[in-house]
Amino acid sequence: MKRNVYGVAAAVLLACGPAATAFAASAEAVSTAPAAVSAALADVTAEGAAAAALKAYPGVVESLDRDANVWHVDVITKDGKGHAELKVDAATGKVTKGSVDSDEDAGEHKDLLAAKVTAAQALKAAVAAHPGEAWSVEWNSDDDDNGKAASWHVEVRGSDGKTWDGSVDATTGKVTAESDSDDDNS
Structure with a gap:
């Protein structure tokens, strides 16, 4: 699925230039942000x-x-x-x-x-x-x-x-x- 997303992103970049680049970068950051935030908020208990x-x-x-x-x-x-x-x-x-x-x-x-x-x-x-x-x-x-x-x-x-x-x-x-x-x- 990522291959298709990247293929579409490449086609959009060629057609739309810098504005599309900024949008694609922010979309990737948003999709990875929740994992990073939840990992940072995790707290190891005494039992853990x-x-x-x-x-x-x-x-x-x-x-x-x-x-x-x-x-x-x-x-x-x-x-x-x-x-x-x-x-x-x-x-x-x-x-x-x-x-x-x-x-x-x-x-x-x-x-x-x-x-x-x-x-x-x-x-x-x-x-x-x-x-x-x-x-x-x-x-x-x-x-x-x-x-x-x-x-x-x-x-x-x-x-x-x-x-x-x-x-x-x-x-x-x-x-x-x-x-x-x-x-x-x-």
């Missing part, structure tokens, strides 16, 4: 950033947080020996590897690797309990939280501008509110 990071560096998400137009994602390999700090562009989903370590102590990550609830599932559960946009998720193990059960700390920013902090149990997926805040910059 986690999926992109895991595609680039397979394993288990340990933490994820958004800083302006970049998602920072830490991933632990499934054997617990590797760790990568990744950046995911919030507009394009492009993944950039930061530091990558392959000599981690696998024992330090055993609870994370055994968790029944993943970071992505914790994000979904938190947003279902408190509608808004997930902004961060971070693993909290028994060792980090004074003997409490392992959980995910999740931050959700509501449409009302308030930030909601909660935890999601790593075994049951139960969501518990930690606090509400009026600060939309935390």
Whole structure:
């Protein structure tokens, strides 16, 4: 079809000169503009950033947080020996590897690797309990939280501008509110 359009455009150019050239150029720009505009407006969600990071560096998400137009994602390999700090562009989903370590102590990550609830599932559960946009998720193990059960700390920013902090149990997926805040910059 483009061949026919270009053939007609060439014939019009020969017959009508510069005015037809300007019209043909603007018609082509209009036909490609919506795709460019919609791509520029696309925003990668927390779940999308986690999926992109895991595609680039397979394993288990340990933490994820958004800083302006970049998602920072830490991933632990499934054997617990590797760790990568990744950046995911919030507009394009492009993944950039930061530091990558392959000599981690696998024992330090055993609870994370055994968790029944993943970071992505914790994000979904938190947003279902408190509608808004997930902004961060971070693993909290028994060792980090004074003997409490392992959980995910999740931050959700509501449409009302308030930030909601909660935890999601790593075994049951139960969501518990930690606090509400009026600060939309935390």
